[in-house]
Amino acid sequence: MQKIVVAVTGASGAIYAKVLLNKLLQMEGKIDELSLLMTTNAKEVWQTELGDDSYKNLPVKYYTQEDFNAPFASGSGQYNTMIIIPCSMGTLGRIAGGISNDLITRAADVVLKERRKLICVARETPYNLIHIKNMETITLAGGIICPATPSFYSVPKTIEDVVATVVDRVIDLAGLPVKTYRWGK
DSSP: OEEEEEEEOSSSOHHHHHHHHHHHHTOTTTEEEEEEEEOHHHHHHHHHHHSSOGGGGSSSEEEOTTOTTSGGGSGGGOOOEEEEEEEOHHHHHHHHTTOOOSHHHHHHHHHHHTTOEEEEEEOOSSOOHHHHHHHHHHHHTTOEEOOSOOOOTTOOOSHHHHHHHHHHHHHHHTTOOOOOOOTTO
8 A cells, every 4th residue: 555645836737737646546445645735836837727726626635835744744654655746847956955945845855765756757848957967866866757758659649648648657656556558568
């Protein structure tokens, strides 16, 4: 069983978070706890890109950026996985720099220090050298950088299908079973 925290930043790509959360919520019996943490900008981007505030209705434990009493703010909370989707370059840079100035960066620091899974779904293009160095730092610390770069060999038909090519990879990286297109099968 897994305890997962999903953090959503203000980078473009709220649909990635929505599709991921919906898929994780369908995994009954695989996830003990599912928590959600969103920045103020993430809520604005969700509204702008998706035209709703459906994140408010998800049956998850919801935390604010300032809630350092959240269980995943400490290693004793035993969360297995943190997924930051989409992950802004500002958030990525603060994590790489060891700056724990909000709950997202503190939780990421905890996950890294406990040698658990941190998956950052980077959403930026193009990358500058600072972005690349920050990605290298997080990777060297044990994190996983999974750019929001869709694949097309499954011949996706809708935007949700395209998004699912990234989300399914994230679910794989989290160590959860997912029925998805597999190359050569």
